[in-house]
Amino acid sequence: MNQIIPYGKQEITEDDLTAIIKILKSDFLTQGPAIAAFEKAFNEYIGCKYSIAVANGTAALHLCAMALNVKPGDKVIVPPISFAASANCVKYCGGDVVFSDIDLNTLTLDFDKVKLLLKSAAPGTFQGIIPVDFGGHPVQMDLFRALADEYGMWIIEDACHAPGGYFTDVKGEKQMAGNGKYADLAIFSFHPVKHIAAGEGGMITTNDEALYHRLLTLRTHGITRDQSVFKNSIVEVGGDPTKGQYPGWYMEMQELGYNYRLTDFQAALGQSQLKRANAGMEKRLTIAAKYEAAFSNIKGIQTTYLNNPSGEKFRNGHHLYIIQVEDRLGLYNNLRSKNIFAQIHYYPIHLMPYYRALGSKPGDMPVAEKYYAHCISLPMYPSLKAEEQEYVIDNVISYIEK
Numbered sequence: 058m059n060q061i062i063p064y065g066k067q068e069i070t071e072d073d074l075t076a077i078i079k080i081l082k083s084d085f086l087t088q089g090p091a092i093a094a095f096e097k098a099f100n101e102y103i104g105c106k107y108s109i110a111v112a113n114g115t116a117a118l119h120l121c122a123m124a125l126n127v128k129p130g131d132k133v134i135v136p137p138i139s140f141a142a143s144a145n146c147v148k149y150c151g152g153d154v155v156f157s158d159i160d161l162n163t164l165t166l167d168f169d170k171v172k173l174l175l176k177s178a179a180p181g182t183f184q185g186i187i188p189v190d191f192g193g194h195p196v197q198m199d200l201f202r203a204l205a206d207e208y209g210m211w212i213i214e215d216a217c218h219a220p221g222g223y224f225t226d227v228k229g230e231k232q233m234a235g236n237g238k239y240a241d242l243a244i245f246s247f248h249p250v251k252h253i254a255a256g257e258g259g260m261i262t263t264n265d266e267a268l269y270h271r272l273l274t275l276r277t278h279g280i281t282r283d284q285s286v287f288k289n290s291i292v293e294v295g296g297d298p299t300k301g302q303y304p305g306w307y308m309e310m311q312e313l314g315y316n317y318r319l320t321d322f323q324a325a326l327g328q329s330q331l332k333r334a335n336a337g338m339e340k341r342l343t344i345a346a347k348y349e350a351a352f353s354n355i356k357g358i359q360t361t362y363l364n365n366p367s368g369e370k371f372r373n374g375h376h377l378y379i380i381q382v383e384d385r386l387g388l389y390n391n392l393r394s395k396n397i398f399a400q401i402h403y404y405p406i407h408l409m410p411y412y413r414a415l416g417s418k419p420g421d422m423p424v425a426e427k428y429y430a431h432c433i434s435l436p437m438y439p440s441l442k443a444e445e446q447e448y449v450i451d452n453v454i455s456y457i458e459k
């Protein structure tokens with residue numbers, strides 16, 4: 058192949074371009090109606106009550122940690138296998154990240170290990186938990202909710218990898234990743250390698266009205282325009298006390314927030330892409346099934362395709378398709394020489410120099426570290442052509458069987 062096959066790739070259609078241009082020709086490049094329209098469409102897709110569009114997934118995590126009042130000394134449980142942002146949001150607010158190992162089957166937080174961690178500590182030691190739907194595998198969030206309630210903790214679900222994925226809860230009900238039924242807040246990213254590409258962009262979802270209103274103000278400097286909650290007096294700010302009215306221009310900064318807004322043209326692109334999300338999901342499932350069929354009988358390749366074949370109980374969102382092999386570096390280099398740009402997700406967060414300086418060390422998370430030594434993510438995106446995937450499969454198998 059002359060063309061590079063990356064591990065993930067956005068797809069921009071004529072409809073996407075039309076949607077962006079419409080906004081560029083309109084009155085609002087930011088803070089206009091496209092944001093609310095995207096948020097409403099996202100509510101419908103994910104099945105949550107409220108969505109808050111923000112600048113990127115990291116900003117989404119930061120705002121969630123702020124909205125849940127993470128403060129210095131707070132301890133938050135995070136898996137070591139994720140993008141660093143899943144942990145960093147705790148540090149932004151001065152809290153402490155406590156890593157808990159993953160389950161080698163699901164590659165997400167090991168529920169039993171979290172349970173043990175909580176049991177072994179004094180009550181009230183931990184304030185929150187950030188399960189990550191890693192690779193697209195939706196965490197069994199109802200179990201974590203029960204545990205969080207028992208210990209008085211909040212949950213932020215990092216659903217960046219799993220829009221469109223779902224699990225079935227103990228009541229037998231299908232729950233879309235990030236739908237706000239069990240987690241207090243969930244977050245998504247619209248980075249180009251993700252399911253919905255907006256350049257940069259993110260979304261927070263929740264069913265909690267109070268958190269929703271707080272997040273709306275935190276997204277824009279902690280400023281509110283809602284007269285019913287203003288704290289300063291009408292007279293002081295130059296309004297008309299006889300009419301009980303604040304002046305039209307007045308807005309109030311009530312707490313420290315940020316400018317974490319999304320632009321309207323990014324929102325329009327996101328909404329346009331969202332229309333293809335179901336079709337994209339189907340393609341991801343087809344690609345995963347084809348990899349699985351090709352690799353399942355090859356000695357030396359461990360697959361992590363976790364779907365129930367009936368597709369009813371569980372659906373992996375398949376941001377990634379990961380295999381584990383003995384000679385990972387050799388396979389990676391060999392694929393690169395063939396223009397297949399596979400990727401590694403992820404180097405364990407607790408072994409990043411920043412977190413080592415805070416006390417973590419090799420051996421702390423044995424399952425995550427073992428997984429990291431062997432994992433490799435193969436190309437997975439809806440526009441991956443059949444012949445490209447066959448080329449990837451042939452090259453992986455011929456390297457492993459050499």
Ligand SMILES: Cc1ncc(COP(=O)(O)O)c(C=O)c1O
Binds near residue numbers: 116246248257
């Ligand atoms: C699991 C996970 N969480 C958070 C993020 C952060 O999202 P963003 O890149 O939009 O800031 C990413 C993106 O790479 C991610 O993969």
